[in-house]
Amino acid sequence: MNNKRPKNLNLFTIRFPIPAIVSILHRISGVLLFLLFPILLWVFSLSLASEQSFTRLHTLLSTAFAKFVIWIILAPLCYHLVAGIRHLLMDIHIGEDLQSGRRGAQLTILVAAILVVLVGVWLW
């Protein structure tokens, strides 16, 4: 083995290529959504249980802070959805090579960001 080959393990100078960032964010958002799932079910149960619980939920979720929390929760969902669609497209060999893969990754971030902004507009 050639021991003279250059080595760079400095985490502050290693730059991830953008498809790697998109991939790790897909993972992180997925784990977040898994952790948020019980909260979603709780909201779902309150919304359907009775008229009182529905109204209670409605007032609870109408505050500016609650809207902000919903927005924070929906952001990883939007991202995971867009990144997942990109993944499915790559399964059918769209955007697989280096160049289009990079473009797909940029597009994923762009579309997800637009979706998150749209969700914010819809909430307020």
Place this chain on the structure above:
Amino acid sequence: MVKSVLGVNHQGLRDWIIQRISAIIIALACFGLAYFFVANPNLSFVEWRMLFSPISMKIATLLVVLSLAFHAWVGIWIVVTDYVKPALLRFVIHVLVFLSFLVCFLWSLLIVWGF
């Protein structure tokens, strides 16, 4: 059974196809729900409950929850086997995650059939 579900001799291709099919079901549900919310601003309790009262909608809802459970099970399994090295700890996490999906599914069953 437990070993094949929680252990290392996992069937990759089966996981792969579960992940894809459940992903498509969840994505369709997201689009459908988003459309419903945008099309019905100021949603009332009666309208919301009407949406979930037909048997077909209850089953569709449970199908989506089941898809979420399977999808997340495969995803979390992959993440945990990647980052958690001690075998016992990994086993315990897998079991807890598996049980949490069981609980979530039973809970959603009670939610949609509870009214």
